[in-house]
Amino acid sequence: MPEDSQGLPREIADRFSKPFGRFLRIEAASGILLLVAALAALGLANSSWSSSFLAFWEIPIGLHFGPLDFTRSLQHWINDGLMTFFFFVVALELKRELVLGELRNLRTAALPFAGALGGMVVPVALYLVLMVGQTGVHGWGTVMATDTAFVIGCLALFGSRIPPSLRLFLLSLAIFDDVGAILVVAVGYGEALNWLALALGTLVVAAVAGLARLGIRSVPVYFFFGAAVWLCFDASGIHATVAGVVLGLMTPTRIWVSDERLRSILGRVLAQPTQEEVEGHGPDRSDLRRAGRAVTESLSPVERLELMLHPWAGFVIMPIFALANAGVAISGADIGQQVSVAIFAGLVLGKPIGVLAFSWLAMRLGLAIRATSLSWSFLAAGAFLTGIGFTMSLFIAGLAYSPGTLDAAKLGILGGSTISAVIGLAILVVLTSRGRIALR
Numbered sequence: 131m132p133e134d135s136q137g138l139p140r141e142i143a144d145r146f147s148k149p150f151g152r153f154l155r156i157e158a159a160s161g162i163l164l165l166v167a168a169l170a171a172l173g174l175a176n177s178s179w180s181s182s183f184l185a186f187w188e189i190p191i192g193l194h195f196g197p198l199d200f201t202r203s204l205q206h207w208i209n210d211g212l213m214t215f216f217f218f219v220v221a222l223e224l225k226r227e228l229v230l231g232e233l234r235n236l237r238t239a240a241l242p243f244a245g246a247l248g249g250m251v252v253p254v255a256l257y258l259v260l261m262v263g264q265t266g267v268h269g270w271g272t273v274m275a276t277d278t279a280f281v282i283g284c285l286a287l288f289g290s291r292i293p294p295s296l297r298l299f300l301l302s303l304a305i306f307d308d309v310g311a312i313l314v315v316a317v318g319y320g321e322a323l324n325w326l327a328l329a330l331g332t333l334v335v336a337a338v339a340g341l342a343r344l345g346i347r348s349v350p351v352y353f354f355f356g357a358a359v360w361l362c363f364d365a366s367g368i369h370a371t372v373a374g375v376v377l378g379l380m381t382p383t384r385i386w387v388s389d390e391r392l393r394s395i396l397g398r399v400l401a402q403p404t405q406e407e408v409e410g411h412g413p414d415r416s417d418l419r420r421a422g423r424a425v426t427e428s429l430s431p432v433e434r435l436e437l438m439l440h441p442w443a444g445f446v447i448m449p450i451f452a453l454a455n456a457g458v459a460i461s462g463a464d465i466g467q468q469v470s471v472a473i474f475a476g477l478v479l480g481k482p483i484g485v486l487a488f489s490w491l492a493m494r495l496g497l498a499i500r501a502t503s504l505s506w507s508f509l510a511a512g513a514f515l516t517g518i519g520f521t522m523s524l525f526i527a528g529l530a531y532s533p534g535t536l537d538a539a540k541l542g543i544l545g546g547s548t549i550s551a552v553i554g555l556a557i558l559v560v561l562t563s564r565g566r567i568a569l570r
Contacts, residue, residue, distance in 0.1 A: 135416070166281070174457060184457060210370045219436060221374065226432045246276075257476040260472040273519065275521075312369070321370060331359055476550050
């Protein structure tokens with residue numbers, strides 16, 4: 131296995147360094163897999179297997195105990211269950227960046243936050259204007275969010291030819307976007323509230339906070355309480371995926387084993403072992419077990435959980451979501467419905483206008499700062515890429531639209547996301563080509 135300058139295998143070394151870069155690499159790679167899954171869903175939905183493919187996601191799965199029926203369709207389990215893990219990972223990355231990462235400076239964080247805010251407000255306003263008096267006006271949330279994996283995947287095509295500050299800006303904006311969108315889902319697309327279930331969920335969340343204060347570190351224990359939170363939120367009328375955001379933002383960022391303590395423990399292990407110790411009977415064998423735990427605990431819970439779950443979210447959960455939700459029978463959809471036009475306009479026009487306008491305003495007011503390497507031209511290219519709504523847009527569309535409108539909404543999402551990607555990539559091609567010409 132290749133080694134770095136300190137003699138550690140690169141795979142292990144990567145777990146303890148550059149988490150932001152690792153997050154970007156996973157997002158870029160998962161973007162390709164997400165595209166393949168989306169194309170496969172579209173192809174199957176418009177093939178001779180269309181009926182069987184679409185019916186597969188409606189298979190009921192669950193438990194039934196007398197009067198208690200906890201049965202959901204397969205698509206429901208994916209959208210409400212698996213997507214909770216996705217939002218949990220999003221919340222983990224947001225907290226890590228705000229507390230440990232590049233966004234610790236409030237004025238640096240203010241720029242993508244302002245862009246995300248504009249990228250939500252302006253598209254929603256444009257959508258509502260175009261949908262006045264129309265069926266489907268309640269679906270305004272579909273034009274709010276940005277698909278992180280697709281955006282980072284687009285940037286990966288250009289490698290080092292684009293400034294790292296653009297990647298940081300778009301990743302941070304997309305994360306703010308996703309968190310904002312799921313909060314909107316909780317408020318705008320929930321059901322009638324069950325106050326008892328909500329109270330129980332709040333008590334379980336408080337119990338999780340108490341366990342953290344007591345120093346409980348067991349992942350299975352938190353998984354059990356997290357499942358309880360999910361069940362309570364699911365029964366309360368608030369969308370269950372909110373549990374992922376709440377628990378992610380509650381995850382501690384403080385490490386348990388300091389650098390000094392870790393060096394002290396490792397120092398004892400690195401001493402020359404006796405033959406008895408090598409055979410596993412030495413009295414200092416406990417130091418080796420303690421060192422293994424100390425290495426693990428030298429990373430904060432936020433980093434450890436993100437390392438554990440992010441590949442699953444990117445390479446398993448998101449492609450499965452795309453397969454379950456991107457399938458739309460194009461021949462059977464009414465492309466002329468106003469909802470398709472409104473979603474298309476919100477993504478292609480509303481998103482870039484909102485991102486640029488609010489970013490400029492935040493800088494003008496002195497609330498935010500922009501990296502010198504992040505020119506307004508690159509910012510404009512990134513603003514168009516934020517119109518790639520795909521995952522979150524499909525997620526909200528499934529909640530907001532009736533079956534008769536959903537296919538038309540999906541076509542607006544797919545069309546708007548595609549055109550936004552084409553415009554953003556075209557601008558980046560021009561900008562990076564100019565850069566190469568200037569270097570000659």
